[in-house]
Amino acid sequence: MPKRSNLFIFFLLFFPSFSSAGEYTIYPDSRLTGNFIGEYISYFEDAKGSYDIDDVIADDKTVHWINAEKPYFSLGFTESVYWFKVAIDNTAPVPASFYIEYAYGAIDEVYFYSSDKTYSFMAGDKLPFKDRQIDNHTPAFWVQQNPGKQTYYFKVRTSGQFRVKFRLYGLNAFHKKMTGEALLYGMFFATFFIISFINYYLSLLPAISVLKQKLYLTGLLKSYFSLKGQNEQKYSERDVFLFLSFLSLTTIYNTAYYTGFAFQYLFQYIHFLFPGLVNYLFNINGILALLCCNIIARNFLILKKAKPFQLFLLWQYRILPVFFLIAIFVPYHWSGIIVPSFAVINIMIGLMWVICILLFSQSSTIIKISIGVLTFLFFGNVLELISGIGIINITNGWIEWGLRSMGIGLLFAGILYNAFYRFYVDREKQEACYLHLLRQSQKAETEINNKIAHEFLTPVTAIVMGSNRLMKSVDLPDRLQKTAQLIKDQAIQLKSLTQNYLRVVRFDKNQEEFIFKPCNLIDIIENALQMLQSFNNDPEYMHEIEFQKPADASSYHINADEENMIIAIKNIIQNAIKYTQKGGKILISLGRKKKKVYIYVADNGNGISDKNKQDIFFPFFQADYQKDFDKGIGLGLTIVNRIIHKHNGEIKIISPLEPDAFPGLNLNDTRKGSLFEICIPAGD
């Protein structure tokens, strides 16, 4: 360094360049929006640190001031003090207010003075810069200057290299910058936080319902764990639990991260007043959240149930807190390496995450939105990387806003897509899954019913056959013959109940296949009547059953499943037999109107009340007057109804009957009569 005695010679030699330093004109005020004023700054190195402000002002002409001639510039490498000088000319007729900001200088202390000593500030921590919290490095000095010229001095102490970045802000511009930035960033991160939280919450909702409603389990697993080459049956509840935990981890992490950001920017002023406070809070917040994640992650690693890429994701939560810790305690002159490497690691993690997701998943809403979020984070990290290694100055530059907007755009696109997907596609998918499950469970239920019914039917059939054989043996006494008959009757009743039950179950589950063939209604009725012969011979009934066979048999062709149609007709007539008092009369007749055939089954029983007419076709319905009788479990007409509807037919009940509707029935007050009218499309 030049000795002080030589400075004057230097000053003389460089006088012309000194005079060209000029002054910075601040009027009009609105021009001051963060302008770098490096070109107007002169500096000199006070290697011994022996100057104070009075010396500098007194020796102004003898000190060898060097003109920087650059908007901003670097100095340092020596453990010394630097003095800066800038002359500002307020050409306005009124006093001007402005801020001088010293941005991002790695300095220990900066003292600020005005030439008339009106102002004298000191900024910086008590700690040397290298031991100081990273964020605390942008002091701004408020100045009010009367019309005319004023020279300002800065005394800067440093232990390393630093950049000289002085900027001037008009009062309005500075406040705008602070509030604008705070609001913009604050709102942005708050919005981001809220949206991402809602998003995660939305994603969590159906997953939570998994645990509540096991029926959804398979369906959701199918949606969320649709990994290649594996089907949903391989996933257990533990997998769901693991998956839920990933979501929770990510939620906790992101919540902490973005709340931190939001607070940091929203409390820019607090940050300004109490440098480092918010930053500490933010970092502590992040570390606590990550430690929680770490604990959960460790638990899952112990479970060792996770798949490779899941393990990777879990390890991420174990590694990140370490970096946070490093970032918080690392001396600043290391941060030049730490920040970019942190960004690089983040980018790598993000990329690997995306790759893993793309490799291992097919289509999941969660995954898509994760990619959106990660893309956003990716741009953020790239941004940090660029600024960290100082390739370009991007502060307030278009690149920064371009990258951020791109991230935000992608994020919102992802969210919109997610919302759309959730409300339209996912819901359909879930419904389909639900229906699929429902059908499966119905199928299983039918299987069980089938099995039970068959298990019942086989021994009952054996009993019927056994009693048949007993009755056939001639050497059996009459008394025992009758007992055999009773056993047989009871077994047949049990058998027909079971068969009916099985049939209803099959109808309900749409399992009964109908095989339609051309057949004649008259044959069907005769078949049914034949089956009921022995039933009607019961002393309890002994009705007169009359089938008024039409002469024109060819008019009564129908397309029907013959077996089922016989069952339907049989059940209707059997119903008439059961609910008509002993010795009644049952009339069966046919009719044809255009393309339809009609079957009429009329009886002179008690009649059917209006209420019963509505309920009669429901399963297990029994008429209230049935208490006296033991007539079955109320499935006969249910089966009739289903069979007739399968044939596109209709059933109508008319009761009581007009006294002269069917003269043969001899209707009266106790025998009010009822009519079942069945209508089926004709076969020709």
Next chain:
Amino acid sequence: MKEKIRVLIIEDNEAINQFIKEDLAENGYHVDSVYNGEDAIQKIENETYEIAILDIRLKSDISGIDILKKIKSKKASRKTYVIMHTVFGAPEDMERARRLGADAYVAKLSGGEEDNLLLREADNIRKKIHGLS
């Protein structure tokens, strides 16, 4: 006296198997009976029967339908009359059996008369066979 018609009963319920067997034997048939699909296949492969009475839902690994297919696919046993028999006559079972070549299907609409129906079917077949020969 014409030769006795040979009948094979394939029915896993012992009681039902026994009753059908007795009924048919009393009515002049030569009756063999087995309780599972494996034995049935063995019998079919080694002997010739005019009639087979086949339970459609056997509890063994080989179902009634499998046996029906076996009978109808072999040259030696193709002419055997097959009467399908089951405790619950599901139409799709009947249709399937019919398509696979079953000659009769004893439906259970009658309630308590399946043994008699079986016998009637067997008698019809016997008449047919004797009439033809």
